[in-house]
Amino acid sequence: MQALVCAMLLLTCICITMSTQAPQSAATSLLDKAHDALTAKEPGWKITNKESSGNRTTYRWEMAGLGKAEIHVFTTDSPNEAAAALQKRMNMVQVGPTAELKNLGDEAYIWKGPNHDTGIIRFRKGNFVIEVNATKSAIAEKFSAYAAEAMP
16 A cells, blocks of 8 residues: 555656646747747857746847847646736736737737837747847847747
8 A cells, every 4th residue: 555655656746747847848949949040040149048947938148239138938738828927927017018919929019118229029829928028129029020930
């Protein structure tokens, strides 16, 4: 009986570990594809940081003299959870989006700083919520396109 309980606990731990690693690997794969497309079309962008925490995976890039950008990928269990997560992230900003974007996932929004010197784009596609922050809104739009193209 004790051996059966131990086996069940071990199996449960393995299942929990596998279920928490799967979303990160999907997000990492997505970000790796976006990075490959970016460096093929625009050499010079260098990854400065990669990190994962919970359901979020983040890559940061920099190009000397041009700017910085980061993509955060939040993985959820369903499109409905992704829609709720996007709404929650939108409510974190005191000012509403500058515009709604078409042809970028299931729903997408952009916040542009004064003179378009900064940009934030948040969009949802399937089970994923993607947030792109950049030092220029044009960079945010470009990185969002690479992320959207890399999505399943």
